[in-house]
Amino acid sequence: MIAIHHRKGSFSDKWIEYCEVHNVPYKIVDCYSNNIIEQVRDCKAFMWNWGHSDFIAKKFVLQLTHSLEMIGIVVFPNIKTGWHYDDKLGQKYLLEAINAPSIPTHIFYNKSKAIRWAKTENFPKVFKTRNGAGAMNVKLIKNSKEAINIIKRSFGKGIPSYNKVSKIKDKWWKFKRDRTILSLMRVVKHILKSILPLRYVAQYSVERNYAYFQDFIPNSKFDYRMKVIGNRCWGFRRNVRENDFRASGSGLVNYDPDLIPEQLIKLSFDIAKKLKLQSVAFDFIEHKGSFKIIELSYSFGMTDGQTELGYWDSDLKWKPGKFNPEYWMIEDVLEKV
Ligand SMILES: Nc1ncnc2c1ncn2[C@@H]1O[C@H](COP(=O)(O)OP(=O)(O)O)[C@@H](O)[C@H]1O
Numbered sequence: 001m002i003a004i005h006h007r008k009g010s011f012s013d014k015w016i017e018y019c020e021v022h023n024v025p026y027k028i029v030d031c032y033s034n035n036i037i038e039q040v041r042d043c044k045a046f047m048w049n050w051g052h053s054d055f056i057a058k059k060f061v062l063q064l065t066h067s068l069e070m071i072g073i074v075v076f077p078n079i080k081t082g083w084h085y086d087d088k089l090g091q092k093y094l095l096e097a098i099n100a101p102s103i104p105t106h107i108f109y110n111k112s113k114a115i116r117w118a119k120t121e122n123f124p125k126v127f128k129t130r131n132g133a134g135a136m137n138v139k140l141i142k143n144s145k146e147a148i149n150i151i152k153r154s155f156g157k158g159i160p161s162y163n164k165v166s167k168i169k170d171k172w173w174k175f176k177r178d179r180t181i182l183s184l185m186r187v188v189k190h191i192l193k194s195i196l197p198l199r200y201v202a203q204y205s206v207e208r209n210y211a212y213f214q215d216f217i218p219n220s221k222f223d224y225r226m227k228v229i230g231n232r233c234w235g236f237r238r239n240v241r242e243n244d245f246r247a248s249g250s251g252l253v254n255y256d257p258d259l260i261p262e263q264l265i266k267l268s269f270d271i272a273k274k275l276k277l278q279s280v281a282f283d284f285i286e287h288k289g290s291f292k293i294i295e296l297s298y299s300f301g302m303t304d305g306q307t308e309l310g311y312w313d314s315d316l317k318w319k320p321g322k323f324n325p326e327y328w329m330i331e332d333v334l335e336k337v
Pocket residue numbers: 103126128131132133134135136137138214215216217218220222223240245246247248249283285294295
């Protein structure tokens with residue numbers, strides 16, 4: 001028996017479909033209820049696709065995961081796969097620890113130390129909060145004055161992780177790109193969202209008492225989003241926004257598998273294996289002929305149309321045709337139980 005927490009529109013749609021089609025016994029559980037351990041105790045496995053903006057889930061999901069693993073239940077995502085999700089700070093330590101190719105990252109927990117650094121450092125640098133998606137909290141810092149300002153804010157009133165200005169700018173850019181009624185409505189929606197005291201927006205954290213900077217990799221026209229589940233890998237290239245350095249969230253994707261260097265497929269398999277990840281999407285950026293990891297996420301968008309094309313197996317052989325990544329997740333879990 002597999003326990004599944006169902007969230008419509010998440011991976012669980014396909015997990016349930018898989019169980020129905022393949023006659024796998026499963027039960028729907030409710031992770032937010034007090035007796036979740038009792039609900040799951042008689043199951044061999046537990047699966048929950050929690051999201052990065054599920055602020056309630058993030059209060060307890062790692063604690064729940066660890067507790068279930070302690071009694072021998074196979075969990076997806078397990079601790080090794082999920083603990084660093086939407087946590088760039090955690091990822092810094094993890095990538096450094098395994099000597100993964102990553103971008104030099106400078107983290108400060110002390111204001112004066114950070115300011116001293118900013119006074120002598122070369123710029124530009126990239127400032128980020130530990131959380132956030134779609135490049136919402138990723139900002140180019142052009143000189144030490146800007147750095148000092150953002151450091152003061154980080155150790156003062158803090159950086160709201162819902163960046164209203166960045167959201168509106170992004171929707172405006174997308175409107176100019178698409179020129180559709182829908183994209184215009186999204187601009188209006190986000191302006192309203194930034195004015196109205198919405199509960200949803202208020203739930204986002206304010207990030208303070210640390211400052212995260214990364215060396216800036218100049219002249220990138222795109223990044224790569226590579227996904228690995230067990231011994232399958234697929235990925236695509238994303239162009240940066242016009243007059244911008246950020247690719248994440250641009251929607252300018254190119255699915256042509258011939259654009260993916262073999263070296264990158266190998267590297268993705270290699271790091272996923274080293275970190276014992278059940279599922280991962282890596283963002284990679286190219287710098288002087290080699291690839292650096294920007295970030296990793298156990299959960300990712302599935303509506304990328306790319307699952308029609310094919311994937312590479314661990315011998316780097318291309319397997320053409322439509323595939324179901326969510327099915328792979330559950331197949332790998334079933335193999336473990
Ligand atoms: N250090 C960097 N140098 C140059 N470009 C970067 C750097 N870090 C991020 N980027 C660009 O910004 C985008 C968003 O960064 P990322 O850290 O992945 O944030 P998010 O979690 O919002 O996707 C990336 O897709 C990449 O194009």
